[in-house]
Amino acid sequence: GAVVSQHPSWVICKSGTSVKIECRSLDFQATTMFWYRQFPKQSLMLMATSNEGSKATYEQGVEKDKFLINHASLTLSTLTVTSAHPEDSSFYICSARDQGTHSPLHFGNGTRLTVT
Amino acid sequence: DAKTTQPTSMDCAEGRAANLPCNHSTISGNEYVYWYRQIHSQGPQYIIHGLKNNETNEMASLIITEDRKSSTLILPHATLRDTAVYYCIADNTGNQFYFGTGTSLTVIP
Numbered sequence: 370g371a372v373v374s375q376h377p378s379w380v381i382c383k384s385g386t387s388v389k390i391e392c393r394s395l396d397f398q399a400t401t402m403f404w405y406r407q408f409p410k411q412s413l414m415l416m417a418t419s420n421e422g423s424k425a426t427y428e429q430g431v432e433k434d435k436f437l438i439n440h441a442s443l444t445l446s447t448l449t450v451t452s453a454h455p456e457d458s459s460f461y462i463c464s465a466r467d468q469g470t471h472s473p474l475h476f477g478n479g480t481r482l483t484v485t
Numbered sequence: 486d487a488k489t490t491q492p493t494s495m496d497c498a499e500g501r502a503a504n505l506p507c508n509h510s511t512i513s514g515n516e517y518v519y520w521y522r523q524i525h526s527q528g529p530q531y532i533i534h535g536l537k538n539n540e541t542n543e544m545a546s547l548i549i550t551e552d553r554k555s556s557t558l559i560l561p562h563a564t565l566r567d568t569a570v571y572y573c574i575a576d577n578t579g580n581q582f583y584f585g586t587g588t589s590l591t592v593i594p
Contacts, residue, residue: 474519
């Protein structure tokens, strides 16, 4: 089945630094990938849609200059949290869809970001 | 996407069938129903999806009412490893999914 790999699985960084999270589709190509954020005891919230070869589309209220998304190839999207602050600490999850309009989204195992 | 509503939490005895309901009364004709589950600190895991016919796979069965306004996910023989939050999503875009609050299922020994 379709596998989405996310790296790192957890990261701790100091306030003011930037952190990059990678999302890879291992056995399929994905022109579109999706980034979610999840705070403790809450549901997943869509942050942005990552489009291969073009700009990402951000959900309302998500700062595009803070959460930089790059989708340089059909198997890799990256999310960079710039100038991280403690309130950015969260669980970040990416997903992608294999071929087929109504095929299901497959999710990575998430990245736990802690900003100190 | 149609809004979905699910009970906040449910319990199920180990070995019994777990029946998780989802209401999607505003679903449109071309929206599929997808089910995912999320075990603590992991990404969501795909379970099953369907349009109007009942579906079954190795993990679960999906029963969709004839009017498509609700559906039920059935885990036929729940185990402790099925304890998770279960999400029901109605979508027709084939693109991003918007998650509701889901049902926290606890399987009791």
